[in-house]
Amino acid sequence: MNPKLVIRIVAILLIVISAFMLLPVIVALYYEEYDSIAPFIGTLLGTVIVAMTAVGLTASERKQLGTRDGFLMVTLSWLTAAGVGAIPFYLSGSIPRYVDAFFETMSGFSTTGATILTDIEALPYSMLFWRSLTHWLGGMGIIVLTVAIFPILGVGGLQLLKAEVPGPSVDKITPKITETAKTLWLIYLGLTVAQTVLLMLGGLSLFEGLTHTFGTLATGGFHPKNASVGHYGSTYINVVTTVFMLMAGVNFILYFKTLTGRFRAVTGDTEVKAYLGIFFVTALGTSLALWRQGAYSGLLESLEHGAFQVASILTTTGYVTDDFSLWPPLAQTFLLLLMFFGGCSGSTGGGVKIVRIVTLAKLAVTEMKYLLHPRGVFGVRLSGVPIRESVVHAVAGFIVLYIMSLLVITLVIGSSGADLVSSFSTALATLGNIGPGFGLVGAAENYAHFPDYIKWFLSLVMMMGRLEIFTVLILITPRFWKP
């Protein structure tokens, strides 16, 4: 263990994050919200002073970072980022209680999009901008994390995509981690610019375009309007957002491969095929259910809303165009089932991740083959490449852990007096980083009504879900702290 180096790295990260607070300051200047400037500058200065001290105290340490340090570093990064990011909300009085501010910020950095705000539009522009920016930073962090750091720690779905064949690893797109990270940031930035421009062409202001984009690409769900995307009632905006939500749910490495002309790697990717397959089938099913009920005028409008909501829940974004708790039961069932799935590995989406679902489904098929040929030899293949048995077991282990966590979380939420549907869908929506659920946390509701201990607890659940559960849970095992 090398706690000094961990503290040093986390401190540097906090300096970077607080530097981003200069952006909402610019927004405040533009919209003449001079009251909001002091909380941001104050937090920025305070953080920099404390962090610089920490950096100074931990100087000249050995540079070796072990696997255990990695787990600690990642978890501490998210915890402290939320802790610091919540301060401007609290100081400015936009969110008067710190527990609420912490929940909101953790929801932002974990790209969940669950909110405790009852009237979002009452907040100043600068605060709303910061709120959405936490999504964008969290999304960027998670991509770099899954591609560059999780594989080293052995968690996350991406090691599944690593070919179990000799030769250079398929998914190391450049030889160095820093290069890989830089490339992915550029892709993320490019997508951000593209969506913002497209949204502004649809009539949104730069502020709305940016915040809307931050929530989309990070598969977050914070929106500066009370009615979320439904505020605009524009087919154009809905379609653009649907497409970009889907794009944010795809493994970002595939964009790199597309850019470098390796289309075969993209078209042959089992996960993306399954992801798009699940999207098209459930979007069609949901839309037909809506159409049959006559909830919308005609098939096209049903398709528009059905596809949007399915993309939103599948990618764990959590945007809404309409209150889906009023939708026909079949459409709601589709959405509930989708809450288990999540995006692709290496994307900003949360949830179980498609690659794990596919692996487990293939394992089930393999088991059936073993029933027919007891002495046969069969394996699970992804994208045509055989997957090692131990990796398949790790996936099964993850999914069991995910389901057990869901049950425990449901119980804890139930202790606050919430009904079964609300408790269970809250567990799904927070652990899967989705945002809205059903019942008390439905599309038109929020998380404000939960007691404080539930809010603290759910903040941790969101972080746990974001960091692939293992990363956080391993910190509470006694074995972790034994040298």
Add this chain to the structure above:
Amino acid sequence: MKIVIGGAGVVGLQIARQLIAEKKDIVLIEIDGDQARYAGERLDCMVINGAVNNISVLRQAGLDNADYFIAVTGSDEINMISCAMVAQHFPTLYKVARIRNIEYSESIYQHGGFMGVDWVVTPEIETAQAVIRSIEHGATSDVMVFQHSDVQIRSFTIDAESTLVERTLEEAGSLIPIPFLVVVILRGDTYIIPSGDTRVEKGDVLYVVTTRRGLDHLFDALGKHRRELRRIILVGGGRVAVEILSHLYAGNHGTVFDSQPPGRQPARRRDPDVKVIERDKAKSRQIADLFPKAVVINADIGDDELFEEEHLDLADVIVATTEDQELNIVTAVYAKSRGIPRAIVLVGKANYIKIAANLGIDASVSLKNATVDSVLRFIRGRSSVSTVYSIFDGTVEVIELPVNEHCKAAGKRIRDLPLPKNSLVVAVIRNGEHLIPRGDLEVHAADQVIAIARSTDIDRIQRLFTVPA
């Protein structure tokens, strides 16, 4: 012609034996003293006891006036390096190397003259191709195909149900309405060049020349009904099996039926239904990973319950390719007794091919023969012979060669040709058309001639047709 052979193992000795029979000058280099002595005692050639990858030994072998260098030691690396050394010091020689490790195959086939090797022999690949050829032709027999026509030579084992038993070949000819020619009969340990009144006996192996079109009639008459071989059982997961599987799943092999009318494209065929039985767990896993479409069973073929458990008796053909040749034969015989209609075995020893035929196994292929044939094909190819098959352990060969305009045979009738005893012109191909070589048929320039002869006479046949008089 002088040929230096590096390595006097089973393959080296067999190549030497066949080339010596053709009156070629052979020098054998063998590192093992006992093996070198053994070769020296049995073969009429010079044997040097030394390392193949030693330049002074190579010089001593007289490479400066040799035409070919053939490296067939047990080690791929020594074979390649000795070829490279020969290439450096004697650049005009043709160099042949046996390379078994498939890891090298990519560089070898992509870059042509890899390490100075002119011709690479990969026994596993050649053997696998022989098996595939057999499967595609219904696994009824060994198959020899030729480059310039659709004439084939097939071997048929005559079993009790055959209508030809106890008939003379003349009677057989009137029974079957298509032209065919029995060129040689294997009976027990001897072979007979038959005439019209030779009587066919049960257990005979007939080598028959015919065209693809004529085959169906023959199959019926010989009591072998052709069937599509879609359900294949592969016993053993060694390198030959891997090569066979990659052929089967490559999709580039035609239909199993070879009676397609010419010109019509064979329909895109479904993947065959293959079960691989391999005893070793790690090997099974490896094959399952390589060929996801095949069903790999990790079990011993000797386990009787396996046949019920996997319904093996429903298969169309069993191919036994383990390293244990006795096990292959026993497996094939047992499988046939369980009702699998066709069996192909991989054997090593030459006499096992006869034993396998006597036991009713439809076709047998041998790693050694595949290697020897490939080497001989290259050497003959340099002197315009395009196809070589050795049968009866190399005592008899089948060759295909073009008729030279100025040779002794051009313009003569077949009955007037000075052919060596026990040799036969089995087919003449003119403008792609197959002609039955009756005595009064004239041989023209640019014809392709397929001939069968003792190894010792091959050189004379070759001179007769290809060397200008």
